[in-house]
Amino acid sequence: MAKEKPSIPQGTRDFLPYQVQQRQxxxxxxxxxxxxxxxxxxxxxxxxxxxxxIGKYGEEGDRLIFKVLNSGNxxxxxxxxxxxxKDYNKLGYQICEKxxxxxxTVPLARFVVMHQNEIVLPFKRYQIQPVWRxxxxxxxxYREFWQCDADIVGSDSLVYxxxxxxxxxxxxxxxxxxxxxxxxxxxxxxxxxVDLLHISDKFSDFCIVIDKLDKIQWKGVTEELQQKGFxxxxxxKIQKIFQLQEGFxxxxxxxxxxxxxxxxxxxxxxxLEWIYEVVCSTNPAIETYLIFDLALARGxxxxxxxxxxxxxxxxxxGSIGGGGRxxxxxxxxxxxxxxxxxxxxxxxxxxxxMNELQLFQNLDLKIPMIFIAYFxxxxxxxxxxxxxxxxxxxxxxxxxxxxxKLGKQIQLADKKQIPYVLIVGEEEIQKEVYSLKHxxxxxxxxxxxxxxxxxxxxxxx
Amino acid sequence: MAKEKPSIPQGTRDFLPYQVQQRQxxxxxxxxxxxxxxxxxxxxxxxxxxxxxIGKYGEEGDRLIFKVLNSGNxxxxxxxxxxxxKDYNKLGYQICEKxxxxxxTVPLARFVVMHQNEIVLPFKRYQIQPVWRxxxxxxxxYREFWQCDADIVGSDSLVYxxxxxxxxxxxxxxxxxxxxxxxxxxxxxxxxxVDLLHISDKFSDFCIVIDKLDKIQWKGVTEELQQKGFxxxxxxKIQKIFQLQEGFxxxxxxxxxxxxxxxxxxxxxxxLEWIYEVVCSTNPAIETYLIFDLALARGxxxxxxxxxxxxxxxxxxGSIGGGGRxxxxxxxxxxxxxxxxxxxxxxxxxxxxMNELQLFQNLDLKIPMIFIAYFxxxxxxxxxxxxxxxxxxxxxxxxxxxxxKLGKQIQLADKKQIPYVLIVGEEEIQKEVYSLKHxxxxxxxxxxxxxxxxxxxxxxx
Numbered sequence: 001m002a003k004e005k006p007s008i009p010q011g012t013r014d015f016l017p018y019q020v021q022q023r024q025x026x027x028x029x030x031x032x033x034x035x036x037x038x039x040x041x042x043x044x045x046x047x048x049x050x051x052x053x054i055g056k057y058g059e060e061g062d063r064l065i066f067k068v069l070n071s072g073n074x075x076x077x078x079x080x081x082x083x084x085x086k087d088y089n090k091l092g093y094q095i096c097e098k099x100x101x102x103x104x105t106v107p108l109a110r111f112v113v114m115h116q117n118e119i120v121l122p123f124k125r126y127q128i129q130p131v132w133r134x135x136x137x138x139x140x141x142y143r144e145f146w147q148c149d150a151d152i153v154g155s156d157s158l159v160y161x162x163x164x165x166x167x168x169x170x171x172x173x174x175x176x177x178x179x180x181x182x183x184x185x186x187x188x189x190x191x192x193x194v195d196l197l198h199i200s201d202k203f204s205d206f207c208i209v210i211d212k213l214d215k216i217q218w219k220g221v222t223e224e225l226q227q228k229g230f231x232x233x234x235x236x237k238i239q240k241i242f243q244l245q246e247g248f249x250x251x252x253x254x255x256x257x258x259x260x261x262x263x264x265x266x267x268x269x270x271x272l273e274w275i276y277e278v279v280c281s282t283n284p285a286i287e288t289y290l291i292f293d294l295a296l297a298r299g300x301x302x303x304x305x306x307x308x309x310x311x312x313x314x315x316x317x318g319s320i321g322g323g324g325r326x327x328x329x330x331x332x333x334x335x336x337x338x339x340x341x342x343x344x345x346x347x348x349x350x351x352x353x354m355n356e357l358q359l360f361q362n363l364d365l366k367i368p369m370i371f372i373a374y375f376x377x378x379x380x381x382x383x384x385x386x387x388x389x390x391x392x393x394x395x396x397x398x399x400x401x402x403x404x405k406l407g408k409q410i411q412l413a414d415k416k417q418i419p420y421v422l423i424v425g426e427e428e429i430q431k432e433v434y435s436l437k438h439x440x441x442x443x444x445x446x447x448x449x450x451x452x453x454x455x456x457x458x459x460x461x
Numbered sequence: 462m463a464k465e466k467p468s469i470p471q472g473t474r475d476f477l478p479y480q481v482q483q484r485q486x487x488x489x490x491x492x493x494x495x496x497x498x499x500x501x502x503x504x505x506x507x508x509x510x511x512x513x514x515i516g517k518y519g520e521e522g523d524r525l526i527f528k529v530l531n532s533g534n535x536x537x538x539x540x541x542x543x544x545x546x547k548d549y550n551k552l553g554y555q556i557c558e559k560x561x562x563x564x565x566t567v568p569l570a571r572f573v574v575m576h577q578n579e580i581v582l583p584f585k586r587y588q589i590q591p592v593w594r595x596x597x598x599x600x601x602x603y604r605e606f607w608q609c610d611a612d613i614v615g616s617d618s619l620v621y622x623x624x625x626x627x628x629x630x631x632x633x634x635x636x637x638x639x640x641x642x643x644x645x646x647x648x649x650x651x652x653x654x655v656d657l658l659h660i661s662d663k664f665s666d667f668c669i670v671i672d673k674l675d676k677i678q679w680k681g682v683t684e685e686l687q688q689k690g691f692x693x694x695x696x697x698k699i700q701k702i703f704q705l706q707e708g709f710x711x712x713x714x715x716x717x718x719x720x721x722x723x724x725x726x727x728x729x730x731x732x733l734e735w736i737y738e739v740v741c742s743t744n745p746a747i748e749t750y751l752i753f754d755l756a757l758a759r760g761x762x763x764x765x766x767x768x769x770x771x772x773x774x775x776x777x778x779g780s781i782g783g784g785g786r787x788x789x790x791x792x793x794x795x796x797x798x799x800x801x802x803x804x805x806x807x808x809x810x811x812x813x814x815m816n817e818l819q820l821f822q823n824l825d826l827k828i829p830m831i832f833i834a835y836f837x838x839x840x841x842x843x844x845x846x847x848x849x850x851x852x853x854x855x856x857x858x859x860x861x862x863x864x865x866k867l868g869k870q871i872q873l874a875d876k877k878q879i880p881y882v883l884i885v886g887e888e889e890i891q892k893e894v895y896s897l898k899h900x901x902x903x904x905x906x907x908x909x910x911x912x913x914x915x916x917x918x919x920x921x922x
Contacts, residue, residue: 006513006571006794009559012506014572016579017586020502036852038829038859038879041481045473045605046507046591047527047561052467066508067530069557071595075549083544088536096530098470100508110467111475118477120876122862125478130507134532144506157862162845282845333467368499384623384743391497398499401583401618415581 011135011143017367022360023146023351026175027128030148030345033171034126037163039150042125044107046132047098054099056106056332064134067096100132104149105329105342112153113333121154121338128347140317140349151342153330161275161306162282164323164343168310169286171345176359179313180320182286183293186272186306187324189255190297192265193241196258197234206230206238211297213242241294248276248292255294271306302326308343315356317349368398369456370436371413374424377403382429386422386449393453414439419460422452472596472604478828483821484607484812487636488589491609491806494632495587498624500611503586505568507593508559515560517567517793525595528557561593565610566790566803573614574794582615582799589808601778601810612803614791622736622767623743625784625804629771630747632806637820640774641781643747644754647733647767648785650716651758653726654702657719658695666691667699672758674703702755709737709753716755732767763787769804776817778810829859830917831897832874835885838864843890847883847910854914875900881921883913 008014015023031041047068054062074095075083082091101107104127112123128148137143150167152160168182190210194203209224216224218239225235241258252273259265272292280287298307305325312320323343330338354360370390374383383399390397398418400409406423413421423435436452437444438460447455469475476484492502508529515523535556536544543552562568565588573584589609598604611628613621629643651671655664670685677685679700686696702719713734720726733753741748759768766786773781784804791799815821831851835844844860851858859879861870867884874882884896897913898905899921908916 006575007510008506008513008571008575009508009510012508014506014576015504016576017501017503020504024502032855035827036855036857038857040478040828041485042478043476043481045469045475047470047473047593047605049468049470052469064532066532066559068561069528069530069553071524071527073549074553075547086536088534092530092535098527100529110469114467114469115475115477120873124859132508144508155862159841159860159862163860166849278842278845281842282849366496367501380620381739381742384739388627388743394493394497396497396499398585399620399624401616401620412581 009143011137011141013142013144018365021365022354022363023347025360025363026347026350026354027148029174030171031126031128033167033174034150036170037124037150037167039124039126042108042111042127043129044101044104044111044127046101046130048101048107048110050093050097050099052099052110053102053106054093057102061102065102066100066132066134067092068098068100070095070097101129102133103131104129104147104344105151106332108149108151108153108342109329109332112338113330113335116335122157123153124150125153126150140352142348146347148345148347149342151340153340154338156305156325156327156339158271158275160341161271161325162278164308164341165275165279165286165290166283168308168321168343169283169289172310175350175354176357177312177353180289181291181311181313182289183291183296183309183311184272184275184306185293185296186268187297187303188264188268188305189272189294192255192259192262192268193238193294195262195265197237199230199234202228202230207297210238210242210295213295218243248290249273251292251294252276268305275306298322298324305341312353315353317353320346320349320353366396367416368396368418369460370395370397370420370422370452371409371416371418372397372399372422372424373406373409373413374400374403375406376426379424379426379429383424386424386434389449390453390456393457395453395456410437410439420456470604472598472602474603474605479826482826483815483824484808486821486824487808487811487815488609490635491632492587492589494628494635495611498585498611498628500585500587503569503572503588504590505562505565505572505588507562507591509562509568509571511554511558511560513560513571514563514567515554518563522563526563527561527593527595528553529559529561531556531558562590563594564592565590565608565805566612567793569610569612569614569803570790570793573799574791574796577796583618584614585611586614587611601813603809607808609806609808610803612801614801615799617766617786617788617800619732619736621802622732622786623739625769625802626736626740626747626751627744629769629782629804630744630750633771636811636815637818638773638814641750642752642772642774643750644752644757644770644772645733645736645767646754646757647729648758648764649725649729649766650733650755653716653720653723653729654699654755656723656726658698660691660695663689663691668758671699671703671756674756679704709748709751710734712753712755713737729766736767759783759785765789766802773814776814778814781807781810781814827857828877829857829879830921831856831858831881831883831913832870832877832879833858833860833883833885834867834870834874835861835864836867837887840885840887840890844885847885847895850910851914851917854918856914856917871898871900881917 053065078094130144130146132144135141165182172180190207194200194206205228209221213221222235252269256269279290296307296309303324304327307324308322309319310321321344325341327339329340372383372387387397387399410421419439421437428434433446433448435444436447514526539555591605591607593605596602626643633641651668655661655667666689670682674682683696713730717730757768757770764785765788768785769783770780771782782805786802788800790801833844833848848858848860871882880900882898889895894907894909896905897908
């Protein structure tokens with residue numbers, strides 16, 4: 001067995017204890033919000049059938065899905081011709097029946113159809129699990145990363161659009177973020193814009209380019225539109241519409257006039273207006289965070305109604321969340337007529353941003369509170385008795401592995417960042433009073449067991 | 462896109478909301494114990510490099526490891542001869558660089574070596590993550606299942622052997638189990654037995670057979686030993702040694718005499734004796750749960766010192782946990798001289814057993830407490846105001862998607878098992894007093910918002 005220098009696959013990560021706890025804190029904070037809004041957790045397997053996922057994310061998506069090689073003789077029954085031609089693309093589908101989860105949305109659709117008799121519609125579920133994508137790894141982009149989604153399936157009520165905005169706001173505030181913006185738009189508004197300009201046949205191109213406005217500004221957008229064959233006067237009209245934004249209501253009112261002959265565009269505007277009013281009347285503080293962002297288009301194949309995206313100010317991490325309404329996702333698996341909507345939190349970007357903003361500084365990590373040091377192995381029974389007493393009171397306690405010199409034991413506790421050392425010697429056991437040393441200040445107190453437990457429970461120091 | 466009837470891969474599972482919450486309860490309960498004993502969480506990627514895992518679990522293990530097909534042209538550079546011969550075994554290693562995690566122990570060894578400058582030894586870590594194995598699925602055996610391990614790396618102190626027994630006891634008691642046994646043995650005791658009988662060359666065979674005593678009784682063991690060529694008189698002596706067990710101390714004393722010329726066997730007995738005494742003096746209640754089980758042998762390649770296994774009485778799920786001491790696991794990755802020990806909880810079997818024993822009955826699932834029904838959409842602003850008030854107080858609240866007939870809204874709440882419906886109409890809004898209906902009893906109270914919050918916070922009913 002070769003002794004290789006160990007490493008992990010590109011784009012994957014190990015998490016050290018403090019990192020796991022910081023990430024757990026993010027999950028817990030968001031879960032709490034999800035649950036307050038009546039969302040319930042589900043979990044799906046990391047491994048799905050190839051047929052379930054392939055073809056659901058477009059060609060590029062299919063390419064990025066990781067396939068799991070069939071067990072045993074995976075070449076049995078494989079098309080000889082493909083082998084001869086080394087047609088790796090088609091062979092991949094013959095030697096693999098399973099793939100790794102690529103997102104949480106298609107599995108949700110599969111889940112809802114499979115378990116339709118075990119769930120109640122409208123189904124409000126949240127899900128926090130890793131997904132895998134064969135993207136080239138780069139800063140902030142991983143091959144194994146976590147998604148954290150809340151979705152509602154089986155209702156077209158706008159109640160959920162309001163709740164999603166509230167949930168984004170509350171979760172990010174609870175995590176400690178101060179400066180962020182929640183962008184909203186509506187696919188039918190974008191549709192109305194292209195209808196208005198008589199370029200309905202170029203809806204996709206238009207959305208792809210306009211979605212980049214934030215990144216490449218008007219100069220870039222103009223160039224790309226030109227490249228895609230948009231006429232100069234059309235580009236000028238687009239620019240006119242997109243530059244007139246000043247506040248949520250003003251934009252709505254401006255577009256209402258423009259869309260006066262486009263009923264589905266007007267309906268979309270009314271929806272946005274209603275969402276905005278209910279959100280702001282429930283919690284006026286959200287108003288300054290909520291932006292009607294006409295240039296928000298998001299992924300193309302997916303959304304059919306309102307769309308959302310959340311961005312951090314002062315940070316270049318891109319969006320840290322997004323979502324929207326999609327009609328008929330479950331139709332992929334034969335169940336028609338279920339409208340859905342959902343939002344997603346980009347946990348890995350949120351984690352990176354919280355580190356940059358030092359939002360974990362006051363997080364109480366669950367490291368042991370007390371380290372018990374002792375001089376003689378014959379005292380170990382007593383040491384275990386003390387530890388047992390403390391642990392029963394949920395005081396995290398670590399026992400020294402050895403009766404090393406006291407200095408060495410204290411050094412170990414200090415390296416482990418355990419704040420208190422409880423020192424157990426002959427005299428202490430006799431008197432039933434123990435020295436409790438605080439390693440940061442060097443302070444030392446002599447206390448009995450009950451006093452120690454109370455002292456620690458009250459926060460120590 | 463074909464509309465197939467959706468399904469998931471054999472041996473994997475979806476978890477419905479109540480199942481996720483029940484499983485989370487198991488994880489939380491065990492985590493709490495781990496943390497009280499000073500263990501810290503780590504996480505490793507689901508996908509490891511093929512070289513990291515292959516060769517670490519024996520031939521059978523290698524066969525069961527799932528491989529992940531390389532992205533892109535996986536046939537590039539593959540040995541032509543192997544392709545021609547369809548040598549699927551060797552080809553598998555050429556077209557896959559990554560594999561799915563098979564257990565949590567080899568990744569721990571890899572982690573410790575890779576992060577040796579970021580962790581403090583002795584390193585106490587716990588880890589709760591899924592693993593994947595290509596076993597044939599059967600009742601209680603899955604291809605995707607969860608492991609839940611606590612290990613200590615970098616110390617040979619017996620302190621940890623004591624703690625592991627305490628942790629098993631506390632975790633299982635906290636989960637509500639009453640009737641279980643914690644079996645302990647020592648690989649050096651088994652070694653001494655074969656040395657005593659002059660069959661040291663047959664140590665492996667002996668361990669494999671004797672480990673089955675529980676399942677196949679003496680009749681089966683005798684037959685298997687005969688088949689493996691053990692002499693009749695040796696079998697009789699084995700039987701004599703193994704049948705003489707009566708209580709922990711008696712077994713120790715009996716074996717001490719037998720092993721009088723076998724120093725490493727005596728040392729192992731002294732270790733077991735010390736562990737037993739400290740465990741029982743710390744918590745006498747554990748004594749009746751702790752069994753010196755001479756027939757416990759566990760996996761062969763792995764353990765070098767004490768070994769542990771936990772079994773439920775009255776249940777045929779097999780063991781629900783096991784562990785032991787292993788020397789030098791990190792040597793696999795080039796780091797010598799680190800002794801380690803660990804235990805594992807079989808979450809999936811524990812989950813099945815808890816269901817069978819109805820131990821989840823009193824678990825408080827985090828479903829919404831209040832469902833808000835309303836008659837008129839114009840009242841939605843008020844409805845959101847009420848929901849906001851309740852959610853701010855961590856009262857899980859769901860808003861009806863539509864102003865359906867009241868009966869229909871109540872029916873939906875009932876299907877969702879939400880205990881209370883808050884009814885909002887014109888009159889209620891005027892008076893600021895709302896009807897709160899308890900769906901199980903049918904009781905209805907008229908309360909203002911503050912009263913509702915207090916009522917629910919105090920447990921309701």
